Amino acid sequence: MPMTSSADLTVDGGRTAGVSDPLTVTVAGDKSVSHRALLAALLPGAPELLTVRRANLGGAVRALLPAMRALGVAVDVSGDTLVVRRGAAPVPQPVRPHSGVVAWPEDAPYLQTEGSSAAARLLLGILAGTGLRAVVDGDEVLRHRPMDWLVDPLRVLGADIEYLGEPGRLPVLVAGSVHRPGRVDLAVGSAQARSGVLLAAVAAGLPVALRHPVRSRDHTERMLAAFGARLTESDGEVAHQGGDCVVPPVVDVPTDPSLAAYPVAAHLLWGHGGELRVPDVCLNPTRLGFFDVLRTAGADISYEGRGTTTGGEPVGTLVARGGLGRVRRVRVDQPAVLHALIDEVPLLAAVAATLPGESWIGCAEELRFKETDRIATTAGMLDAFGADVAAVDDGLLIRGGAPLRTGEVPAFEDHRIAMAAATLAVSLPGRTTVSGGACHRTSFPDFADVQRAVGARICEDTTS
Ligand SMILES: O=C(O)C1=C[C@@H](OP(=O)(O)O)[C@@H](O)[C@H](O)C1
Numbered sequence: 380m381p382m383t384s385s386a387d388l389t390v391d392g393g394r395t396a397g398v399s400d401p402l403t404v405t406v407a408g409d410k411s412v413s414h415r416a417l418l419a420a421l422l423p424g425a426p427e428l429l430t431v432r433r434a435n436l437g438g439a440v441r442a443l444l445p446a447m448r449a450l451g452v453a454v455d456v457s458g459d460t461l462v463v464r465r466g467a468a469p470v471p472q473p474v475r476p477h478s479g480v481v482a483w484p485e486d487a488p489y490l491q492t493e494g495s496s497a498a499a500r501l502l503l504g505i506l507a508g509t510g511l512r513a514v515v516d517g518d519e520v521l522r523h524r525p526m527d528w529l530v531d532p533l534r535v536l537g538a539d540i541e542y543l544g545e546p547g548r549l550p551v552l553v554a555g556s557v558h559r560p561g562r563v564d565l566a567v568g569s570a571q572a573r574s575g576v577l578l579a580a581v582a583a584g585l586p587v588a589l590r591h592p593v594r595s596r597d598h599t600e601r602m603l604a605a606f607g608a609r610l611t612e613s614d615g616e617v618a619h620q621g622g623d624c625v626v627p628p629v630v631d632v633p634t635d636p637s638l639a640a641y642p643v644a645a646h647l648l649w650g651h652g653g654e655l656r657v658p659d660v661c662l663n664p665t666r667l668g669f670f671d672v673l674r675t676a677g678a679d680i681s682y683e684g685r686g687t688t689t690g691g692e693p694v695g696t697l698v699a700r701g702g703l704g705r706v707r708r709v710r711v712d713q714p715a716v717l718h719a720l721i722d723e724v725p726l727l728a729a730v731a732a733t734l735p736g737e738s739w740i741g742c743a744e745e746l747r748f749k750e751t752d753r754i755a756t757t758a759g760m761l762d763a764f765g766a767d768v769a770a771v772d773d774g775l776l777i778r779g780g781a782p783l784r785t786g787e788v789p790a791f792e793d794h795r796i797a798m799a800a801a802t803l804a805v806s807l808p809g810r811t812t813v814s815g816g817a818c819h820r821t822s823f824p825d826f827a828d829v830q831r832a833v834g835a836r837i838c839e840d841t842t843s
């Protein structure tokens with residue numbers, strides 16, 4: 380479990396007076412699409428200059444920038460626009476020591492992706508497609524997360540990838556590209572694993588068929604198809620037919636639905652009525668599980684479609700009205716639904732703790748491999764609120780009706796746990812301190828500002 384090093388968040392329950400109705404709130408760009416758009420600059424069909432607009436600039440996306448620079452790709456950040464230029468002088472990164480690695484390969488740039496597994500896995504896939512020799516590493520937490528989900532199928536396709544420390548984990552040396560066309564099976568529903576293999580196939584121009592157990596978020600498929608890659612899909616399989624793709628000079632990132640979930644949840648938890656609108660949200664169905672599950676359970680949430688981005692993502696306005704009065708419980712018992720809300724499980728569980736009925740969030744075994752074991756940390760966070768929650772192997776059972784209390788609540792240095800806790804706290808009378816809650820910066824740097832804009836009373840403890 381990571382040590383708490385971020386500042387605390389202090390939340391006073393209740394909504395500030397005078398919030399307008401309807402209320403429109405702007406939320407940052409999507410983390411997953413930002414990662415993919417940035418990495419598109421490493422594809423063979425990329426322009427010399429790529430502009431990524433409305434990028435998410437949380438720690439997870441920023442974690443990629445030094446690695447890109449070490450590969451000779453300059454990235455300038457101006458507001459939320461990233462200007463990415465190929466052909467720059469490489470800027471080497473310092474190596475993070477590892478007790479199991481005595482000698483680091485000298486002829487390969489060292490690429491550190493900190494705590495972001497999306498950054499590491501997608502980068503690994505691109506390197507395995509382009510044949511760029513490099514070491515991919517992460518921080519001490521990421522070094523414990525599985526990389527074999529992706530490395531195994533890449534090796535079947537002929538990639539030369541060597542574990543430098545513990546088998547199955549970072550750091551790895553990517554020493555040779557995929558070159559054997561074929562069919563591979565993914566053992567897990569992880570979109571990062573599927574995306575890494577697809578990026579490798581497309582970067583190498585290699586025909587590959589990929590069978591997967593769950594159709595989790597499909598941003599990579601949409602983006603590559605929008606860039607002209609020849610992808611086909613059938614039940615349980617996505618295939619690349621071979622050939623090139625062309626990356627356009629500008630990629631726009633839609634608003635992150637996983638982040639929009641926090642102001643929407645706060646609005647629904649208060650239940651004061653009124654309408655909350657979040658524009659330009661990524662309305663990709665593989666990301667809307669949180670809203671769809673609440674809708675099915677009786678919440679008034681709707682989508683107003685508008686168009687498609689150059690990266691192939693549907694966008695539109697998310698509208699939430701009223702509260703949770705008609706919602707008695709929530710239920711997630713299909714893998715595809717779980718994956719469509721995989722990062723919102725802590726928030727959905729927090730909302731479930733306020734409902735009268737018994738809620739179940741299942742098919743969630745992969746949550747054990749996030750930056751924390753999110754089944755355990757979600758249960759630990761909710762337990763601190765006094766909720767009746769049971770963690771089982773693959774999910775969470777939440778029995779509503781237990782009186783919730785405020786006080787000190789742990790975030791376990793996990794941004795999703797911190798933001799779920801702070802959002803639940805806005806609905807409870809009294810003060811809650813989310814310890815280490817400022818780790819929300821990993822994905823949502825202006826989380827507190829956005830929650831204040833919808834009426835929350837939340838601030839960061841700047842004394843620590
Ligand atoms: O593809 C991506 O960008 C992501 C996929 C998911 O992880 P898994 O692929 O491990 O399920 C998600 O939890 C993560 O925040 C981002």
Ligand SMILES: C=C(OP(=O)(O)O)C(=O)O
Pocket residue numbers: 439494495496497498722749750795822
């Ligand atoms: C799990 C997450 O990201 P990653 O897997 O990329 O670390 C997340 O953002 O909640």
